[in-house]
Amino acid sequence: MRFFGQNPREFIYGLVLVILCSAIAAIMSEYVHQPATLLIVYMIGIVYAATRFSETATYxxxxxxxxAYDTLFLSARGQLTLLDRDSLFTIAGVVVVTVVIARMSSATRREFTEAVEKEAETQLIYNMSCDLANTHDAERLASIACNHITRSFDRPTLLFVLADDGVLKPCKHTKASADQLAAAKMCLEQKQMCKIGSSETHSQGIYLPLKGSLSIVGVLAVTGSELDSITSHSTRLLETLANQAALAIERSVHWDTAEKRKVLMETIKMRNALLSSVSHDIRTPLxxxxxxxxxxxDDSGAVTVEVSxxxxxxxxGEADRLNRFLLNLLDMTRLESGSVRLHKEWNSIEECFGAAISRTREQLAPFKIVTKIPADLPLILMDALLIEQVLVNLLDNAAKYAISGTEIVMTAEIEDAVVKVSVLNHGxxxxxxxxxxxxxxxxxxGSNDTISGIGLxxxxxxxxxxxxxxxxxxxxVQANVTRFVFTLPASEMPPTVVAEEVHNSG
Structure with a gap:
């Protein structure tokens, strides 16, 4: 219940304040001979009321x-003398001072309240914009916007997004009725804010179109009854938050479109590269x-055994080249699909070196192969077949780009709990x-038109x-010297084999 549109407690506190001032003035009247001096006590109480209460309660x-002052201290018989000529100017001064202080205090409180509200709104907008900037997912953006607006207005919030096919659909986290969806579509058609106050359709609320920089991307709805309690200031704040959500969702749509275009361009680029490589690397050996x-x-007996x-x-040789080409394609497919499973065992990198050199001996025939492996190099927990494939690919790559007759140097060394392997070529x-x-x-x-390979x-x-x-x-290393280096973890110690002594019983 409110009294004259004000909090009734303020009037009660005002009465208590007057009684307190009267008690203090009554005590002071025993020592003060001028009644006007006692008016200062009431003035202090009035000033205090002006800084704490509304203008009406202060008056x-x-x-x-x-x-109370006139009754207790001015009238000898307890009769009112408010219009007495001697006290008229004093009373007028008190009233003027009260009005001025009440107005100033009210303005100060109002400015303070507005400043606090603006700070809270600014913080709300900032927090919402920060959260919206951290994701590109449209559903996540819609959820963030609804959560912020729900907390701010203490009302359920719904968000509808315009799909690619032009149909307005509620977000996954939004549970909207058919009436609310119909109201959102009406707002979308009118392209302006709609206030629906009818309780018959169960779609009460404020519906705002989410206007992006280029087009409308959806509709935001703040539901609930008593729409009159939402002031014009709150409506402007709601529009600001809705605009932020609209721009974020629009950015998400553009980002998704850009990502799809990027993927499409990469796919086209890879397809063209694959077709180019396939046409060259399959057609040539075939x-x-x-x-x-x-x-x-067509041999009619003219071809000698040596020529045959x-x-x-x-x-x-050409079939082997074609086979390696197809194996690379298959290996890449397996690695990208995640179907490769490592079978790690303790193996020697020296054995992998030998196996890789043996598999590429034809390609390495024009070169001098140098291996540098320390005698104390420990065993490594690895999938030997896959590491051998790595070395085969590196040697094959070196053979393609190296100058005939130069050295291809393979080294392995232990360094900071890892085994460091390198393949160096001059080319x-x-x-x-x-x-x-x-x-x-x-x-x-380099010259990818003259050197075979698909780039895998x-x-x-x-x-x-x-x-x-x-x-x-x-x-x-230098303009014509390239080194490929890879490391393998070697933090684990290989198992040691202990020979058991056999005792023969006599």
């Missing part, structure tokens, strides 16, 4: 103070195989800034090494 406190096979097929062997070796080298790019899928360095070998190496918990990188 009532002033009136009661004047009545042409050689078909040419050699046709000679053998050369043609057979050519067919075998075309890599350009500055290519150290990371050459590990990308389908990327080929180093990508496969990176995936295998990462599966082992290691690192791989390329170093540009």
């Amino acid at each position: 009532c406190t002033c009136l009661l103070s004047l009545i 042409a050689a195989i078909m040419g050699a096979a046709s000679v053998l097929k 062997r050369e043609l057979g070796a050519s067919i075998f 075309m080298g890599i350009e500055e800034g290519e150290e990371e790019k050459i590990f990308d899928k389908f990327y080929r360095s 070998g180093l990508t496969i190496c990176r995936s295998i090494i990462h599966f082992h918990g290691g690192k791989i990188w390329a170093e540009r």
